[in-house]
Amino acid sequence: MSETKHILLRWKDVKADFRKLAEYRKHEGFEGLKKALAAKPEEVIDVVKNSGLRGRGGAGFPTGVKWSFIPKQEPIKYFVVNADESETGTFKDRLIMETNPYQLLEGLLIGAYAIGAHTAYIYLRGEFWDIAAQLDACIEEMRKEGLVGKNILGSGYDCEIYTHLGAGAYICGEETALLNSLEGKLGQPRVRPPFPANKGGGLYGEPTVVNNVETIANVPWIMTHGADAYKAIGTEQSAGTKLYCVSGHVKKPGVYELPFSATFRELLVDICGGPSVEGRSFKALLPSGGSGPIVPLNDKVLDTRMSYEDTAKIGTIIGSASLIVMDDSVDITWVASKVTKFFKHESCGKCTPCREGTYWLDKVIDRIMAGEGSERDITLIENVAKNMAGITLCALGEFAANPIIHTIKQFPDDFKQHVKKDGKAAKPVALPAAGD
């Protein structure tokens, strides 16, 4: 794939070590920042808006639009980078930070400048402590060259960047939980509105932008090359390139940067070499880690472009592009149980449906897996999952419902093989009437 242009992994094209500030500067490094600082903040926001850049944290929200929500008149604002990267099967942000840290930091400064923030935090999952130390070192390098701190590049603009380590909680990837965690509170999501961009909703109550690492790492390139050049890559509604994390049953798992217009086949077959075990064939795909809907990995899916709009057409999402591939040796019930255990473990416990629902689903699936379930149990978990979706405080509840709902929909036989055919019904246990 020599013609593939890398934006996030540019060092691959120029064969340089971008972990060194000098090397990075030699190859367009901080050109975007210079351009941004020479422009008005609104103009920077417009460029990002026009580029069609969408959030890479999962939801795909237009980044420029998000920045434009920040009220100008508020004196204090914050910019926060989400480097929590805890979704099952996701390991792209880590690669950016390990191999191209300055591009992230440059993008962060551009974003902070655009919204008028003078303090920025990078929230990393606790396991990334060595990456945080590396970033801290990079920030100190930048300080020496006037790229961070007071009067950046003589522009009069000040900005400090700090890293902050999480400590093992997937929910802290959710932006409001992340903000709580950064404030030294329990990493539980907040009620919205107010949204982080609103006064009262962000970090310490101040208007705040939260963006994913990958999202931000795109920004310097966009500033340097212009919105149109970026928009020209990818598809109509999914501009630019994407880092795809491939794991599971392929020959060459890893992170690959491709334009959104690439298909699953190009990635999983051409690049990753197809199924890892000879004689096996693909069975299923989780395109967005544990949280997105599972799909059968058939020709139709393989020929789908890995964009926001195309994946929606096949009933799933590209989300964070964490492709977990399963071959035909895999029992999808087992997958559902694995993923359910993940969400049960990671539910923060704040809202009822998620706290109780993840626990309950796990219990019933365990029973089914143990061969003690009945067909009614399948109906039960499907119903419980549906009851959770749409009523929880944050999207984790929805994520937790997905593996059940979509496994039952896409792979009904996998579930049925575990339950007794004669349908030994689990007797409903009557509640004692309250008060007696």
Place this chain on the structure above:
Amino acid sequence: MAETKLVTITIDGKAYQVPAGSNLVDAAKWHADNDIPVFCYHPKMAPVGMCRMCVVELGMVEKDRATGEVIMENGQPKVRWMPKLQTACTQVATDGMVVRTDTDKVKAGRESVIEFLLTSHPLDCPICDKGGECPLQNLTMAHGNGVSRMNFADKLKLDKHVPLGDLIYLDEERCIQCARCIRFQDEIVGDDVLAFHERGRRLQIITKSDPGFDTYFSGNTTDICPVGALTTADFRFGARPWELTDVPSICPHDAAGTNISLSTRLDRDFGGRAMIKRVMPRQNEAVNEIWISDRTRFVHHFTRSDDRLQSPMVRRGERLSPTVWNEAIPALAEVLKAANGDVAVLAGGGASNEDLWELRQLLKGLGSERLGAWTTHSGAELLLEVGVGKGSNLGTLGKGDAILVVASDLEEEVPMWYLRVKQAQDRGAFLAVANHRPTRLAEIASQTERKVASQTERKPLVGKSVLYEAGKAAHWLNDLANSDPELYNTLKDAQNLVIIAGAEGLDWDGGRALMQAAANLLIAGGHVGKPNNGLMATLPEANGMGLQYLGYTTQNALDIIKNPPSVLITAQCDPLGDDPTAGSWMSKVNTLITLTLFPDDTTQRAAFALPVQSFAERDGTFINGERRVQRFYTAQGPMGDALPLWEIIARLRERLGQGRAKVSAAAVMLELSNHLPSFNGIRYKDLAQVERQYPDVGGKDLYYGGTAYQNKGGLGVQLPTTADNGSAPTTGTVNLPEVKQAKKGELLLIPTVRLYNRSHIMRPSALIANRVAKPFAALNNADAKKLGIKHGDRVEVRFNGGQATVTAQVSDSTPQGVVFVPRYLADTPTPMVITSASVVKVSDAVAVQ
């Protein structure tokens, strides 16, 4: 207060006008009589949207962007509905909001939340203290689907008896993780000693508080807990809520006049008589909202204590022997007749208005007007002129208003006021706290912001804490315009100003001077004769204000001390137990008659000791520090032969030929209010009036989580001040007393007040008795060094009239030259007012423990 804008919202097809920005759950309940079910939401705390029980369908009327006109569709406004159910508790009413609470989607949502909650709940209602008044029970009946699909074996097994401290127990299985208890401690009390531990389904309440969880308000968490997860060590397993009869009453301990319900039951443990099983808050938004302090809640055992005086006693030689009323009354009448008018009364703040009236009439009949108020506070008569205006409600003070608390450790004296003052500061009021030593409230006053874990924004706080020289409260306030013009002007120029005065470090002259200085400041700023402006004082016990209204004064008390009468009647006070110097003048009294709950120090010297009924056994009224006359009702069976104080006196008066004894407290009040113009002809039935209060505690949702909140006993009537009545008060001269000096080589002993102490009333409540501090005296480091005393040493404090052996607490927070001695901690009486004392080491710290 600014007019609130009204907006139109539609609930289930009907339009309502509600104040803009009001919480949707509250608005639906108040305006549309629609009980949106809630668990985590509590109208006194910020919403958190955790339990998801309150889901509704929510939409907005669509408006044309250009014209602002409502877009119509088939003759109806077009509504843009949100695709998902929304939590009502996190919504505020905005114009054009459309809500549906009765659709299948909403029903399904509620049903599933109930089902989720019950999957983990132990369903042990039959043995649960909350059973019968449990929101989870009620809402399950109303919104649940009636069957469980959860395999019972899958339930989580957790610890059911976790003591969070000595007072409160947690049942981990019952907890539904609503965080109300955590938020109460954090937001309302400002003492965030509860939190969640772990996450997901393992989320549990913990405390690392040392000692365990027992803030002065901890019991409230058991009321607002929407399930039976939190229970008090006092009531746990004590009774079933449906066996209980709730009797409206008033907390007898301090000037707040906290409205309470005494939950009673005919009990075997009390000879089949009605017995108090627990004390619960009774909603009175102007007084205590729905909160009570732990003292109010847990100190009720004294009413049934075997130590109480249970029959009239008469002295025969050295010994007091029991007698019967029919013998005691004639004997008393003889004594009083023989006194030839040389008779006086000293009354404490525990006596009701009815009691005080009968006593006053008795003395009048005998030709005496010597009515003394036995209290540490003086100058309280000013409260009748410049007390807080009629219609005051500390709960409405906020931005632009100011509160000054001076010479008081409010948390220890009147915890309810402490709570309300803190809340006022949270709402933006300026809080100034002045004292000669640091207190908790002073710490709060000097904070610049309040952070609450459940809220994102940090509230900026305004306030100031001032330390003045010991004993110089009145001097400080009188000179404030000169010494600190900024603070003086902040107070004077505030929109509303309330001053709360204590008496710490003052004698009666000093107290009077402080009250006058406070009155002058209020008058100077025009802060009199209108709501939320004026003076309050931390008068001890529940009826310090009643003493004033009925003409019992500290001047008279001083006169009685100076010229002791031949016959002295002490009414619910214990001069010999309170004041080590009382013995010297008391010995000049020929006949001492005491009306008392307990055999106390005064009883030991009395010729007659007459048992009175406690507030729980009888009807009556108290007047709180905000001059609200409030009724309490008979709740508990009587102890022994004790009678209501007023009734004893009424019988005595009948014997003395002063007219037929009244048959009821109501009749006494009738006579009283007919005679005393300040009572405006108040009748008992006026005091029993209740109007709908916001927020509304009624309804099938058991909004707050308890049934006992409902106020069925009346909101009381606030008496107007003379300023309210239009007579403009004028500033008076502040007669600054000379500040007491310690004798050479001695320290100035300043008595302080502790919420929990070893008084007769506290002792029988075991839970509280365990929480009483060991007797101590607080000294400054430098003074201690000079005296060769180390922290923790046993010391003897010697003063005029006695001495007390206590533990030395040495720190920098005690000013130099001063020793603080909390009252009612030591075994022997300690001084009531500021005095000189020597402190001498007795033994080393090691010997103590």
Place this chain on the structure above:
Amino acid sequence: MAIIGNKKYQERINEHLAKYPDKRSAVMPLLYIAQEEYGWVNDEGIAEVAQLCDMDATQVKSIAGFYTMYSEKPKGKYWLQVCTDLACALRGADELHHELLHELGIEEGGTTEDGMFTAEHVMCLAGCDRAPMLQCNFHFVEAVGGLTMAHLRELIAAARQDDKTLQKLIAKWRDEVNKQVQQS
């Protein structure tokens, strides 16, 4: 033992406190320091962090309990965490985890008698392309082609020898992985 007044931590503590407008925000980094000092988050550590962050100890305990990287009970010198989440499990992580426990002779979450190793399984560690993977005292342990029991035996032996040998071994594997990444 203490973190307050301990020269070793003074600078780091101050740095963390200076990062944020509110001391409370430093609770997480300071809990790591407490864990470093005491080996786990004990009551002393909680009290010290509470003091430093101007919080009630209850709130600090609450934070320690919420996040899985703080250990609220004593653990072994080496804290081995095998990722058994879906992506790793597809490549044999569950089996590897069980073998590891068996090799060490402990139960899930247990500690070996000599106090050397605590082992447990954890959720996704963001290293799924090198599955199955493991974390040793929060150092990613990755090997080309994924970890095998042979690797783990080597790792245990190295650790039993001394810490340097162990670190060298982990670094060697890591270098191999990095080389592979740079080449791809």
